Amino acid sequence: MSSSYSPLNTHQSWTRDGYLISTDPSLIPIPDLIKAFASQQVYWAQPLPEPATRDMLDHSLSFGLYTTAPESPETPSSLIGFARCITDQVTFLYLTDVYVLPEHQSHGLGKWLVGCVQQVVEQIPYLRRSMLIIGHSKEERKRFYAKLMHMTEVVEPAMVLNWKGPGNVF
Numbered sequence: 495m496s497s498s499y500s501p502l503n504t505h506q507s508w509t510r511d512g513y514l515i516s517t518d519p520s521l522i523p524i525p526d527l528i529k530a531f532a533s534q535q536v537y538w539a540q541p542l543p544e545p546a547t548r549d550m551l552d553h554s555l556s557f558g559l560y561t562t563a564p565e566s567p568e569t570p571s572s573l574i575g576f577a578r579c580i581t582d583q584v585t586f587l588y589l590t591d592v593y594v595l596p597e598h599q600s601h602g603l604g605k606w607l608v609g610c611v612q613q614v615v616e617q618i619p620y621l622r623r624s625m626l627i628i629g630h631s632k633e634e635r636k637r638f639y640a641k642l643m644h645m646t647e648v649v650e651p652a653m654v655l656n657w658k659g660p661g662n663v664f
Contacts, residue, residue, distance in 0.1 A: 502555055502583050502618070508610050509567045513603065514560045515610045516570065519551040522558045526573040527551075536593050538629060540663050555579040555587075555614070559594065559607050574598045577611050587615055589626040589643075608642045615643070 505518040524547050532541040542550065559575030562568070575594035581587040589611060594604045615624050626645065628635040639645040648654060 502581070502614065506610075506614065507568070508606075509562070510606060512562055512564060512567070513574075513606075514558075514562045514568065514570050515607060516558050516560070517555060517614070518558075519554075519556050521560070521570050522551060522556060522576075523573055524548060524551075527576060530573075530576065530593060530595070531591075535596060536591065538663060539591060540661055542661075550578075553580075555581055555583075557607060557611055559603060561598075575603060575607055577607055579611065579614075581618075583618065584620050585622045587618065587621065587624040589624060592626075605638075605642060608639070612643045 502517075505516060507514060507516040507518070509515075524544050528541045528544065528547055530536055531539045531547075541547075555578070557577040557579075558570065558573055559577075560570030561572045561574055563571055575598065576591060577589065577593075578591040579587050579589055592604070592608065592611075594607065615621065624643070624645075626639060628639070636645075636647065
């Protein structure tokens with residue numbers, strides 16, 4: 495169901511130096527995403543069966559990061575990074591599953607990917623809160639997300655509760 499308040503009802507894309515970021519989930523090659531989830535790069539997740547992965551994408555706001563051919567900068571070639579937002583598209587957004595393949599790191603692509611996520615986050619006029627959970631390299635990651643997404647550690651009188659389901663590895 496679409497929300498009349500949401501700017502997220504249309505797919506967005508960005509291009510830069512032979513790379514494409516798109517929010518169109520139909521562009522994401524499911525086998526490549528499953529392979530990434532099976533890697534050490536995505537230590538917090540387990541790979542899912544293909545139908546479950548498709549359902550996950552269909553119910554999320556996903557950002558695929560792709561290489562492109564010089565003659566066709568709007569056409570994805572290979573999936574090399576990903577970010578996923580779970581959101582009601584009005585008041586809340588949870589960022590998860592952010593990665594860039596190791597061979598494409600140190601080129602500013604992670605910053606660009608997260609910056610594109612933040613551009614979309616800032617388009618949600620009634621957003622109350624965006625959140626994420628970080629694990630490894632906590633201080634470095636905290637600074638990264640503070641700079642790019644204005645994230646701060648929850649220190650106000652609040653308690654974050656969770657239940658770790660059968661798919662949890664973290």
